[in-house]
Amino acid sequence: MPKFARVVFDLGIDRQFDYRIPSSMEALVQPGVRVYVPFHSRRLSAYVVVVSEGEGHPGAKELLSVRDRLPVLSASLLALAEWISSYYFCSLSAAVRAMVPTGVREGHRAKMPLFVHLNRERVPDEKAIEGLCPRAPKQALALKILLASDGPLPMAALLRRAKVDQGSIRSLEKKELVRLLRQRVYRDPWEGEDIEFEEHLAPTPEQAKALAHLKFELGKRRFSVVLLHGITGSGKTEVYLQAIDEALRLGRGAIMLVPEISLTPQTVERFKARFTESVAVLHSHLSDGERLDEWEKLREGKARVVVGARSAIFAPVRNLGLIVADEEHERSYKQGEAPPRYHARDVAVMRGKIENAAVILGSATPSVESYRNAMSGKYALFHLPRRIENRSLPSVMIVDMREEIRQTGRMTYFSRRLLKAMEERLEKREQVILFLNRRGFSPILICGKCGYVQKCPNCSLSLTVHGEGKKLLCHLCGFEEAPATRCPRCRSQGIRFPGIGTQKLELMVKKLFPEYRAGRMDSDSMTAKNAHAETLDAFARGELQILIGTQMIAKGLHFPNVTLVGVICADTALHLPDFRAAESTFQLLTQVAGRAGRGEVPGEVIVQTYAPTHPAILAAGTQDYETFYRQEIPFREELGYPPVKRFVAVTVRGRKEEMVKWVCRHFAGMLRESGGPVMEILGPTPSPIARAMGYYRWQIILKGESVPKMNAILREAMNKLKPGKEIQIVVDADPISML
Ligand code: ADP
Ligand code: ZN
Ligand code: ZN
Numbered sequence: 001m002p003k004f005a006r007v008v009f010d011l012g013i014d015r016q017f018d019y020r021i022p023s024s025m026e027a028l029v030q031p032g033v034r035v036y037v038p039f040h041s042r043r044l045s046a047y048v049v050v051v052s053e054g055e056g057h058p059g060a061k062e063l064l065s066v067r068d069r070l071p072v073l074s075a076s077l078l079a080l081a082e083w084i085s086s087y088y089f090c091s092l093s094a095a096v097r098a099m100v101p102t103g104v105r106e107g108h109r110a111k112m113p114l115f116v117h118l119n120r121e122r123v124p125d126e127k128a129i130e131g132l133c134p135r136a137p138k139q140a141l142a143l144k145i146l147l148a149s150d151g152p153l154p155m156a157a158l159l160r161r162a163k164v165d166q167g168s169i170r171s172l173e174k175k176e177l178v179r180l181l182r183q184r185v186y187r188d189p190w191e192g193e194d195i196e197f198e199e200h201l202a203p204t205p206e207q208a209k210a211l212a213h214l215k216f217e218l219g220k221r222r223f224s225v226v227l228l229h230g231i232t233g234s235g236k237t238e239v240y241l242q243a244i245d246e247a248l249r250l251g252r253g254a255i256m257l258v259p260e261i262s263l264t265p266q267t268v269e270r271f272k273a274r275f276t277e278s279v280a281v282l283h284s285h286l287s288d289g290e291r292l293d294e295w296e297k298l299r300e301g302k303a304r305v306v307v308g309a310r311s312a313i314f315a316p317v318r319n320l321g322l323i324v325a326d327e328e329h330e331r332s333y334k335q336g337e338a339p340p341r342y343h344a345r346d347v348a349v350m351r352g353k354i355e356n357a358a359v360i361l362g363s364a365t366p367s368v369e370s371y372r373n374a375m376s377g378k379y380a381l382f383h384l385p386r387r388i389e390n391r392s393l394p395s396v397m398i399v400d401m402r403e404e405i406r407q408t409g410r411m412t413y414f415s416r417r418l419l420k421a422m423e424e425r426l427e428k429r430e431q432v433i434l435f436l437n438r439r440g441f442s443p444i445l446i447c448g449k450c451g452y453v454q455k456c457p458n459c460s461l462s463l464t465v466h467g468e469g470k471k472l473l474c475h476l477c478g479f480e481e482a483p484a485t486r487c488p489r490c491r492s493q494g495i496r497f498p499g500i501g502t503q504k505l506e507l508m509v510k511k512l513f514p515e516y517r518a519g520r521m522d523s524d525s526m527t528a529k530n531a532h533a534e535t536l537d538a539f540a541r542g543e544l545q546i547l548i549g550t551q552m553i554a555k556g557l558h559f560p561n562v563t564l565v566g567v568i569c570a571d572t573a574l575h576l577p578d579f580r581a582a583e584s585t586f587q588l589l590t591q592v593a594g595r596a597g598r599g600e601v602p603g604e605v606i607v608q609t610y611a612p613t614h615p616a617i618l619a620a621g622t623q624d625y626e627t628f629y630r631q632e633i634p635f636r637e638e639l640g641y642p643p644v645k646r647f648v649a650v651t652v653r654g655r656k657e658e659m660v661k662w663v664c665r666h667f668a669g670m671l672r673e674s675g676g677p678v679m680e681i682l683g684p685t686p687s688p689i690a691r692a693m694g695y696y697r698w699q700i701i702l703k704g705e706s707v708p709k710m711n712a713i714l715r716e717a718m719n720k721l722k723p724g725k726e727i728q729i730v731v732d733a734d735p736i737s738m739l
Helices: 075-087 092-099 126-132 137-148 155-162 166-174 205-220 236-249 265-278 288-299 310-314 344-355 368-375 401-408 416-427 502-512 531-541 581-593 615-622 625-639 657-675 707-721
Strands: 003-009 016-021 034-039 042-053 114-118 178-182 224-230 253-257 279-282 305-308 320-326 358-363 380-384 395-400 431-435 464-466 471-473 518-521 546-549 562-567 604-609 646-654 679-692 695-704 727-733
Touching (some): 003 092, 016 034, 042 092, 092 310, 126 137, 137 166, 166 178, 205 358, 205 380, 224 236, 224 344, 236 320, 236 358, 279 288, 305 310, 344 358, 368 380, 395 401, 395 615, 401 604, 416 431, 502 546, 581 625, 615 625, 657 679, 657 695, 657 727, 679 707
Parallel strands (some): 253 305, 320 358, 431 546, 518 546, 562 604
Antiparallel strands (some): 003 042, 034 042
16 A cells, blocks of 8 residues: 655745655654655655555655655654644644744754764874874874864864864874764853752742742643743742642653743753753744754754743753743734734643643733633632832822823923932932834824825835934834925925933933933844843943833843832723723833832832823732733623623735725625624725735724634635735634734
């Protein structure tokens, strides 16, 4: 009976194909390995997803060769890929590609340098060397160096140290005094860093409770999810570390997910200090070669713990026992740009289910989704309500900016309260963080006479003013131009840059507090490679007294001397047309507030707002998650918004507006007909950003109890639709942003 391999391709071809397995390769071909196959007149690399006996396409060609000794994807990861392709509505090929790092896909070579081994039987000591090469002092020196070293030396190092050429070493090899062997070495991004081993801390009673539960579940080797709700600095990471240790003790591996932005050297060092060489690290700043090596270490079982950002959820950890997603509410866990549009936290839960692993979701401000699962008993819930050593949480004061303007009779970005607090803190040589979640100089260019606003030619967004008014920039597509000096519409010279971004804020702070040094951190301030780290270092050393920034500074930073955090405008995200606007605002404010008072001196937070009675702002004021959740959930229930019901967003895109509109209407009609009791169809409407990068966008939201059921109907309708080449249809299950 002939055997067949069903494969998916590595590039752009979304269908699956069958190939006959030559009998000589039968032993090597298994699911998860890569093979070369003929495709038209080309030779392509593909992943084997299923091996079957006799049940292949009768016209199948033979595959050419096998690329891997070990599967690139385990059976569990292949099962996960199947789930992703079905749930997130993408091809299996796209799901598989997301799992394998570029360096592996492009076949970067593992580093296999030559090592020189000394034949100690022939060369037992220095005396022997004299007799072995009397007329070759250089060879003798090489032997002496080898004799003095503990083990084999890399060829390159030996050549350098003995100042000989390869020929000399080759003659030593001929005389059987040395042996040359190729040996795998791993590029180590942490090479040369001295990280001291650290013992576990004695857990607090709350930590101990969570750990006891986790150890019990790990011991049972079954799937379970724990939501660890702990304010910043309450010791969540310590719980992760000790739970991972337990998994290792049981002979299992672990994945530690953190948002890219908090994947700092400090974070990684904490893990390296506990688990030394069994930790691999995966993130976007590694070179392809480094990433390949970290990945290989995991696949071969040389490393058993991985610390990484979103895509580390696909790391080939062997015998996976535990997955942790820290800051599980973070939006950056959702891949929004390209398929698969997966949410790493949700994939973590699914991977845990497939591999019988325990899952910890940790956050100070859990997503409404996860908290609801904890409330319904699906997840176990543990609280860490106190900061370690009972350090107090900062006090939060909310300042009503409408009232401020009324009382002072002028428009301002700094309330008297904030100015006074800044003066006091700075005078005592304490440090201040000012937070404004809007980069640039000013959000718009407007004509003071006729109200004209300069928009992006490619997107339906106004252009942001940068560089003190020297540049206009589209934050969506990157379009750039110089601002007009006269209004293009009425020719008046009354061009203005109202409102405030971090650049204008920096300028104002420097004018208001000329005797103190201020630094700014946002994605514009980081053009130079290490500007980011340098600003933070300068702040840590106290050379900067004021740090200004966007959400980039809201997370993870630990500066004990920061006693005041000022939120310049808490409302920037509050009124976005997105049902998660309140949730995001609450989360962000709570995170920012957590930067204050991390040392001995208690902290103070001043939140300026035009919506002082908004529930999300009030809840952030008391930093009380439960209050926020109890207010938010009835609103979601009433409107049937996630997590009460689920959304699948369908966006129709194209360059011709009329066609986009027509296709979207037509498609919505089809879905309404077949949607029946499974789903409700919202729309079609133009997307909140109706035009982006030159494409018009209309959207339909499917709302129902079950994403797989909605997808099934959607898939059928899509097959019938045949929208033509000029139209793209993008499907996003559980969309994180409604824009
Ligand atoms: P989180 O992850 O919740 O922000 P961490 O685990 O980073 O909190 O803990 C905050 C600080 O408290 C760290 O400096 C950590 O070393 C310390 N810490 C955590 N747990 C303990 C403990 N059980 N005993 C003493 N110190 C602890
Ligand atoms: Zn004008
Ligand atoms: Zn644009």
